[in-house]
Amino acid sequence: MNTTDKDNFFNAVESLKKYRRADLVDEKGRNLLEKLYTDLLPSEHILKKSLKDNTTYLVGRKGTGKSTIFLRIEQELRKNDFYLPCYIDVKTVYESAQTEYINLDYLTEYLDPKSLQKYLIERSFLQSVLSRLLVEINLRYDTFFHNILDAISNTKSKKVKEKIEALKNKIEDNEALKEIEIPIIKNIAFNKKNSNSTAKEKQSQTGPIDLKTGISEKGLDASISFNDSFSKKEGINNTSEVETNFSSVYMQIFQIKTFIEEVKEVLKDLNIKHIVILLDDFSEIDDTAIETFVDVLLAPLNNWSEEFIKFKIAAYPNRIHYGKIDPGKIDIINLDFYNLYSEFERNKMEEGAIDFTKRLIEKRITFFTGKSSSDYFDTSRNTIEEYYELIFQTSMNVPRIIGYILSYCYQSKIIYDKKINKSDIESAAQKYYEDKIEPFFHKTTFSLMSINEKIDILQLRELLLKYTDKLTEIKRKITSSEYSGESYIVSSPYASHFHFIPELEKFLNTLELNYFISKYTEMSDKDGKLVSIYCINYGLAVKNNLMWGKPKGSKHRKYFIERPFNFNPLIKDFLASSKRTHCINPECNQTFTQDQIPLLEFTNYTCNKCHSQVISESIAENIQNELKQIENKDLLPETDINIIMELASQNKPLIAREIAEELDLSSQSIGQKNKMLDLKKGLIKRNKDVNPFSYELTELAKNMYK
Structure with a gap:
């Protein structure tokens, strides 16, 4: 390989690391995305489905290509004069709102300081989204009219821009919003004042209540707090009800229906039939902010606009809130391996995923180098097809991870004029795990999360260790012939996958979202019951000297549901020892087992004896002591x-x-x-x-x- 070949390979793999960004350009600044885009399914099925005139959720973990699909959607929609695409990075807008919100002193007499800050951040966030939408519309029109030369259209453009600017000023004018806001907030405060006597009567049963009302020198003094939850059964508003009240405030002060009508009026002259709003990084904001955003803006804009506004939303699995959007009327496109390919032929899931890996790598390497993939891989012992299979296994089909693994291989082999072999890819998988995935727990330790949130996450670190210990024990028993039968091969002690009942999946969402484990498939176990089969990260397997996968051949088809890989007892024992679920009423204090959780979910965590609230508390003295060693200033x-x-x-x-x-x-x-x-x-x-x-x-x- 000459220097040019090596440089071109470097550019190819770096472009994969940047798979979801807009900076895929050539030396002349021309966008390469349309040429380099590789769909997860043949015939660009994902892109075509995403372009349908429906509100669409693109659901996948980080790096699965959501933003890249958004960029392609924009490119295609700009070719159609009837569509106006508007891209909004929700996370960036929300982070700006957290630092740039205006402190509205006129609300201090109605809201306690903590609630006021939360209210103002969410208010600023919603305000910013609406303003950003109008900015995007303005930018699109500038481009649209750039190629129109006749005077009539230029005059029309000027009028449109003036209308957009007026609408934007209306959204951003706090003095104008104040006139609507104050009476609504006063009304909420007054209602809370009237409920205060009921709250005092029930205080002994529900615990301390942070609700302050009375008459001060300023007049009505009613403070509303988000900090405590109150029993719905006793008629006292809880946190979610207070936040619902605030959602109604946002709905009224921003006058969403009027906003829709005014935007439609602005765009009518240009024959725009649809605005397609692309919301990126939607799941990376706070849970309550997600709910408020959906309830106040997304659902009303979607439901009230009479097909005029459609959304494309990039979201993480299990971090989705639909609100009043009917899930039956939207498209949900899953991008993660199991969720995507299980929709088709289950026995060909790996085949479909490997096909994507092959198409992705070949297109990049051919485009940047003019050579074949096999020119960069050592095919003396393994075929290029075997390399594609291994790269799928190490990345679980995630383009970003594929880019990193090949980048590490470039650093370890290509720059030294050597071709990539199997052990290079496995070492790269371990390095990716150690550099990019494993630090998640360390980051959590020093984050500004609440103590309880940290404990919940850090306990999963212990569960992950139990997984690897158990798999290591299985490996030992295979190699020592303690496990007999044709399923087990002494020289190939595969131990990377495990199964458990689907009801336990929700407890492992955080581990899956951060790539410590991944869902692989579903099967019926030896007793005929449906089980979920998961695998540990390939790099984690390499780090623990575990063989990833299963033996080849049809007789090993059910390898993953062999009894040693049944992790139901392990997970249930862990949950039982790490959490205590009990009634908060000290006179009752009934405790509940893991098997009773489904019933509690059905009753909204209400005690069946005294009807008080039931809570789950982490039991983790060691983690609490670890966290106590860290000073607040270091968070x-x-x-x-x-x-x-x-x-x-x-x-x-x-x-x-x-x-x-x-x-x-x-x-x-x-x-x-x-x-x-x-x-x-x-x-x-x-x-x-x-x-x-x-x-x-x-x-x-x-x-x-x-």
Whole structure:
């Protein structure tokens, strides 16, 4: 291989790492996405389905290609004069709202400080989304009219822009919104005041209530708090009911129906029949913010616009809220391996996934290098098809992970004029796991999450260890012939997959979302009961010297449901020992077993004896002690922690663009964050002698977050 060949391979794999970004351009700045796009299914089925005139949820874990599909949707819609695509990065808008919201003093007498901040952040977020939508419309029109030369159209364009600007000013004018907002907030406060006597009567049964009402020198003094939950059964509003009240405030102050009509009026002259709003990173905002956003903006805009507004929404599995959107009237497109390919022939799931891996890699390598994939892989012992299968297994079909694994192989082999072999890919899988996946628990430790949230996540670290210990024990018993029968091969002790009843899946969502484990398939076990089959991350298997997969051949078809791989007892024992589910009424204090959870879910976690609330509490003294060792001043927001961990993993100075590409943020955002981490925390050293600035960790950060 000459230098050009190596450089071209580097460009190919780096483009895969950037699979979901817009910067796939050639040396002349021309966008390459249309040429390089590889659909998860043949004949671009996913793209075609996404382009249908329906509200669509693209559901998949990070790196599965949601943003890339969005970019292709935009490209296709711009070819049609009747459609107006508008892209909004929900996470970026929400993060801006958290730092840029305006403190409205006129609300301080009605809301306690914590509730007021939450209210203002969500208010600012909704305000920003509507404003951003109008900015996007304006930008599209600037492009639209750029090619229209006649005076009539230019006059029309000017009028449209004036209408859009007026509508945007109306949304952003806090003084105008204030006139609507104050009476509604007053009404809520008044209703809370009237319920105060009931709350006091029931306080002994429900615990402390943070509801302050009365008459002060300022007049009516009614504070509403989000902090406590109250019993619905006793007629006292709980947190969700208060937030529902605030959702109604947002609905009224932004006058969503009027907004829709005014936007339609603006666009009517240009014969636009549909606005398609693409909401990226939708699941990366707070749970309550997701619910408010859907209830206040997304559902009304979708349901009330008479097909005029359609949404394309990028979401994580199990992080979706539909609100009043009828799931039966929307398209849900799953992008993760099992959820996608199980819709078709189950016995050909791997075949379909490997086909995508092959098409993806071949298209990139051929485009950038002009060569075949086999020119870069050692095919003396393994065929190129076997490499595609291995890359699928190490990545679970995620384009971003494929890019990283091949990038690591480039660093270990290609730059030394050597071809990639099987062990190189396996070592790359382990490095990816250690660099990008394993730090999740460390990040959680230093995050600003609540203690209970941290404990719930860090307990999963212990469960993961139990998985690997159990699989290691199974491997030992296979190699020592303790497990007999034709299913087990002493020289090939495969131990990477396990099964359990589907009802337990919800407890493992966090591990799956972060790629520690992945759902592989569903089968009937030896007793004829349906079970979910999961696998551990390939890199985790390599790290623990475990063989990933199962023996070849039809006689091993049911290998994953052999009794040693039944993890039901392990998971149930873990849940029983890590959580205590009990009634909060001290006079009752009834405890519930794991098997009783479905009944509790049916009764909305109400005690069957005294009708009080039932809660689950983590039992984790060791984790609590671990967290107590960390001072509050050392805790950081998620993005700040991610920046520090990225710099730690690279162990060298990085510029903002390099960090931004890894974290899916803008370079400007990284620069601002690093400035604060330097000036306020002393954790980042900014090297200002170079242009652009480079960043590295200070000794304080290295010692604190090692």
